Amino acid sequence: MAAPFNPPTDYSNKPKVPQWVPPAAPTEDLDYAKLHTIDLALVDSPDPAVVKQLVATTKEAIRDDGFLYLVNYGVSLDQLHRQFSIAQYLHKNISEEDKDRLHWDPQSGIYAGYKPPFGWRTIKGKPDGICQFNFYDEEFQSLGKVPTCVHPFMDEVTAFTEYLTRSVNRRLLRLLSMVLEMPDDYLWDNVESHSGPINEGYLRHALFYPFKTQDSGMSKGLRMFGHTDFGTTTLLFSVPVTCLQIWGRDQVWRYVKYSPGALVVNIGDTLELVSGGHFRATRHRVHSPPESQSTFERLSIVCFNGSKGDLRMEPAWESPLLKREGCFESQGAYKEFTALRATGVPVPTNKEWREISIAKTRHPTDNPELSLKEVYVEGVKMLEVVHLGVRVLQPA
Numbered sequence: 189m190a191a192p193f194n195p196p197t198d199y200s201n202k203p204k205v206p207q208w209v210p211p212a213a214p215t216e217d218l219d220y221a222k223l224h225t226i227d228l229a230l231v232d233s234p235d236p237a238v239v240k241q242l243v244a245t246t247k248e249a250i251r252d253d254g255f256l257y258l259v260n261y262g263v264s265l266d267q268l269h270r271q272f273s274i275a276q277y278l279h280k281n282i283s284e285e286d287k288d289r290l291h292w293d294p295q296s297g298i299y300a301g302y303k304p305p306f307g308w309r310t311i312k313g314k315p316d317g318i319c320q321f322n323f324y325d326e327e328f329q330s331l332g333k334v335p336t337c338v339h340p341f342m343d344e345v346t347a348f349t350e351y352l353t354r355s356v357n358r359r360l361l362r363l364l365s366m367v368l369e370m371p372d373d374y375l376w377d378n379v380e381s382h383s384g385p386i387n388e389g390y391l392r393h394a395l396f397y398p399f400k401t402q403d404s405g406m407s408k409g410l411r412m413f414g415h416t417d418f419g420t421t422t423l424l425f426s427v428p429v430t431c432l433q434i435w436g437r438d439q440v441w442r443y444v445k446y447s448p449g450a451l452v453v454n455i456g457d458t459l460e461l462v463s464g465g466h467f468r469a470t471r472h473r474v475h476s477p478p479e480s481q482s483t484f485e486r487l488s489i490v491c492f493n494g495s496k497g498d499l500r501m502e503p504a505w506e507s508p509l510l511k512r513e514g515c516f517e518s519q520g521a522y523k524e525f526t527a528l529r530a531t532g533v534p535v536p537t538n539k540e541w542r543e544i545s546i547a548k549t550r551h552p553t554d555n556p557e558l559s560l561k562e563v564y565v566e567g568v569k570m571l572e573v574v575h576l577g578v579r580v581l582q583p584a
């Protein structure tokens with residue numbers, strides 16, 4: 189049985205942190221995505237029939253949706269809300285000097301540091317009302333790399349991050365390895381990075397201020413365009429301000445419903461590639477919330493798990509599932525990497541892929557690029573860009 193999260197709880201020498209109060213859920217009746225719920229504690233069940241059923245449900249979820257709710261992963265609602273309170277404290281107390289000193293440089297291929305609410309490039313762009321602080325390995329290694337106001341809380345942020353990467357994600361990868369019918373630690377040992385609390389991934393504290401996208405010349409209420417994540421798994425904590433949407437197999441965007449305390453997990457490109465398309469790296473985006481929440485601030489904590497940087501991903505040919513059923517040729521990153529490999533050109537390494545994805549991804553604050561090629565996929569208009577020889581399609 190996995191140990192539950194057990195963070196430092198002596199706050200006596202720390203500044204008082206105002207409690208984060210979850211905003212009210214939307215009052216609208218929305219057409220939500222229907223996602224499976226996985227109870228992570230069941231992966232340790234002594235009953236093989238229970239584990240078998242869990243693996244079957246996980247298989248269906250990641251094949252059909254690429255997204256799932258994860259519950260019972262070992263963090264209580266109070267512990268989670270303490271982390272949200274710290275994230276809120278960071279954004280409300282970061283000094284102007286720290287914003288400058290820790291300013292991010294996404295065009296270098298990593299998001300580390302402070303994102304001001306002016307677009308997604310290193311230099312200031314159009315306002316977008318999105319502030320972030322991104323903790324990579326260096327931010328965990330050196331206090332000088334994080335805002336001074338969170339220094340007293342880094343013990344808690346670090347313990348939380350370690351729990352997410354070493355316990356939650358490791359158990360999740362065990363479940364996904366079982367879906368591939370491979371040894372329990374196959375994905376952990378061969379694909380996931382493990383060095384320090386966050387490995388080669390990052391932890392994000394994001395604050396979305398209420399924002400009318402049309403004020404900035406941005407259309408369709410979009411705060412982040414549709415994209416896939418580049419890594420192994422993304423652990424998004426479900427939040428009441430309902431903005432996350434996923435692109436269904438029926439080509440319809442649907443919101444993901446708030447589920448208090450749950451993790452919303454999605455599969456990144458790396459696992460789509462390793463699984464030969466059996467796992468789906470599903471497109472998702474951040475939309476404005478429904479009208480009843482239009483004046484709310486949206487605080488979000490996300491743990492992006494990163495794969496080993498020097499690997500060039502290949503399907504796990506030794507997987508009995510792949511041997512039996514082959515690969516899903518028609519799908520996303522798997523399809524495009526396969527097409528590149530067939531030309532004899534080496535596919536990008538995981539590190540190259542994540543760095544180009546960060547540096548080059550298109551955002552609503554970018555100036556419209558007239559040169560983007562429009563293509564139609566199953567009758568739907570998409571925009572095509574090519575990164576390191578790999579075609580990436582985004583819904584137009």
Ligand SMILES: O=C(O)CCC(=O)C(=O)O
Nearest residue numbers: 417424432472473474488
């Ligand atoms: O904030 C969210 O819900 C999702 C953000 C996201 O998709 C990303 O940063 O990759």
Ligand SMILES: [Fe+2]
Nearest residue numbers: 415416417472
């Ligand atoms: Fe994402």
